[in-house]
Amino acid sequence: MANLRVDKAIFESSSPYLREAFLVNPAPGLNPLINMIMLRFHGFSEWDTDLVLFESNKVAAFIANSVTRDHRLQSYIGSGGPSWLQTLILQESGLDSS
Structure with missing residues (x-):
């Protein structure tokens, strides 16, 4: 998304656990990965995550x-x-x- 110069994004997932990991405290084993993704998210002026049915x-x-x-x-x-x-x-x- 950053390579496409997108500044505002909504990331959708069919997993309630994934969305929760970004909005609440992730499980201890996921912290490094979630932290890396969150650093990428902060490159956007606006971002959100939505839960979407598969x-x-x-x-x-x-x-x-x-x-x-x-x-x-x-x-x-x-x-x-x-x-x-x-x-x-x-x-x-x-x-x-x-």
């Missing part, structure tokens, strides 16, 4: 899975993304005519 945000989940599974180190979304992405976006938006 069913309401399948596009983000599929992108995250493909990134980690395929070891994608560069963003492929800006170049149009994989062929399945546009179909999934249309389905989730309710604009799919199939």
Whole structure:
């Protein structure tokens, strides 16, 4: 997000535990990771975390899975993304005519 020069962001997660870790005291074993992420958050002029049901945000989940599974180190979304992405976006938006 910082590389894209985004200054305000909302980070969504389907995990209530993750959101709680950012807003309350994280579990002791997570402190170093949470602290590192929080340092990144403070680079934004405004940020928030929202809890979103998995069913309401399948596009983000599929992108995250493909990134980690395929070891994608560069963003492929800006170049149009994989062929399945546009179909999934249309389905989730309710604009799919199939």
